[in-house]
Amino acid sequence: MLDESFDFIWRSLRRFGLSDDRADDAAQQVFIIASRKLDVIRPEAERSFLFGTAMRVASDMRRSAVARREIAHADPAGDLADTSISPDELIDQRRAREMLDGVLHAMEEDMRAVFVLFELEEMPTAEIAALLAIPPGTVASRLRRAREEFEVQIARIKKRRGGDQ
Amino acid sequence: MTEPKRLSHGDDLGASLLASARGDQPRAGSRARTAAAIGLGAALGTAAIASAGAAKAAAGASIAPKAIGAGGAGVKVASALWLKLLAAGVVTMAVAGAVAVKVERSSHHADATLAERTRAPVNAATPTPTPVAPMNVPPESPITPPTPEAPTAIATPTLAPTASPTASPIAEPAKSSPRATQPAASSPPESPLAQELRSLDEARSALARGDGSGALTLLDRHDRAFPMGPLRTEAKMLRVEALLARGDRAAAKKLATELLARDPSGPHARRLRTIGDGAP
Incomplete structure (x- = not known):
């Protein structure tokens, strides 16, 4: 085990x-x-x-x-915003990881679990459903909502960082 | 349902952020420390500690001595799963322990070194523990195929080397270490988790003796001391069993129903459902 x-x-x-x-x-x-x-x-x-x-x-x-x-990320993406790095630049790995922490932190736990398993573990949705003991449809809806939240946070970071205007 | 495309396969900021998590991995030694901690759990749950020296050494820093004999309602070590786990964990510790007598303890350096030296045996030993036995294990701690008794004998004297500051319940090594004879004052303080485990084991022991009321008193004390402890689900489960043992079926049923409502698919769900339905 x-x-x-x-x-x-x-x-x-x-x-x-x-x-x-x-x-x-x-x-x-x-x-x-x-x-x-x-x-x-x-x-x-x-x-x-x-x-x-x-x-x-x-x-x-x-x-x-x-x-x-x-x-450090009680305010998701908040303290990450005042960096001078442009979003188009290659983001420093560690900084990116911190930002991801902030973005994930903004998600509700159930959404985050599905999101992490699908996007980061790259687990098939059927396997996620089995792992979490929830119906596949619930996996799909949680993933959809998590992605919406993810996009909101990404947009927020971009906006705060002054790019993509 | 067709599988959605993964965001990390894109090329925007979101994909970059997701890609940053690809490097997430535990550091060297992390798994070995956990293996050692699980060995401690085994010592808590099973009935005997084979080596008196180990028990003596453990007295200073560990919860093991008070837990001896707590096996009754505790972990049942018969399942194949348990053996599998021990194959990974305890053999690691046996090897680590053998190494440890030559390694200066407690420093991060020693810890890291040990982790490196431990790593190979962990993987090599997984399919079957026995090949490790001839290496350099003290005769007091024979490695045998993992029977319920074997893990304890192996685990206890060998826990220290992989101890981290957060794994303070782990015992000092018993043998061949000049420092082991020093008083307990030099031992790290017991971690909160170790305290919680010990507290719970006292209640478990009472229950194993059939003393439901005693167990409930201990659980009351436990709940006050560890209201948000990571083992609180286990504490609640013990409470249900203690209520049953005391003959208070109505209260047991009520609590079981509450717990089930809170976590209908948890590991205790089947047992709770049985109790909630009024069966014994």
């Missing part, structure tokens, strides 16, 4: 808005919780359980981080 899913869970935690360090901590929590519940997790539901637990742990951690003012 650890070998098969650790990287996936870690990436998911990172994409649910945790820093690298916190993703480490959170991944540990997820697998500790899973190891203590092995007797109730059906083997075929292992990944679903891990992912669901990861969402919950990430959400808890974000909440406590916000309480401690550790999250």
Whole structure:
């Protein structure tokens, strides 16, 4: 389980808005919780359980981080706007990653999960439906809404950065 | 339903941002630390710690000693899944532990070095743990095919090397380390998660003894101490079982129904549904 899913869970935690360090901590929590519940997790539901637990742990951690003012992106795209780099320029990788954090942060959790799985994990929608135990139609509608939000945030960044006028 | 085109395949700002996440990956050592932490979970859930030296060393920094015997209602280590997990995790730790006696502990450098040295065995050992055994494991910690007892014997003395500041429940190494004889004051403080685990295990132990009322008292204390703990679902589940053990079926049923409504597809859903329907 650890070998098969650790990287996936870690990436998911990172994409649910945790820093690298916190993703480490959170991944540990997820697998500790899973190891203590092995007797109730059906083997075929292992990944679903891990992912669901990861969402919950990430959400808890974000909440406590916000309480401690550790999250840099409480205002999505806000503090990213005053950069002098034009949107047409190649964006520095790290900066881009921070911006993506901000954009993802703006999404509701359910939307974000589908968005991350589809756009970043490049998982087929049927697999997402199975993983989240939701109907394919729900995956499609969440993805649609997440993309709308994504476009809104991208437009917002572009506007604030003074490009694409 | 046709698959929508992925945004990351475009060439605009959005695609650039999405592409930036391609490099997301855990750092070296991250997985090894988690493996060590899971080993700790195994020590908590199972019945015995084989090495007295390990238990003694653990007393300073870890929750293991109080958890001995807590296995009753705890993790059932029989499933194939569990064995699979241990193949990945515990063997890692056995190797790491063997390495650790030669490695200075606790510094980031040592941690990183260890992670590097641990990495290869993790992958190599996954299909079957036994090939690792002849390497350099202390005789006190025999590696056998993962039976329910084996993980604990292996895991406990070998947890320390992969400890990170966030994994403080992990025990100090027991043997061959001059520092292991130092008093517990030099041990890192127990992490919040370790405290939560320990608290929950006390309730679990009470329940395993059939002491539903005692378990409920401990769970009340637990809920006050860890209202937002990551194991709170497990605490609620234990409460349901404790209510049943005390014979308070109505309260158990009510709580089960509430929990089920909150998370109808969670890992405990089947059990909760059974209780909610009035079965034992």
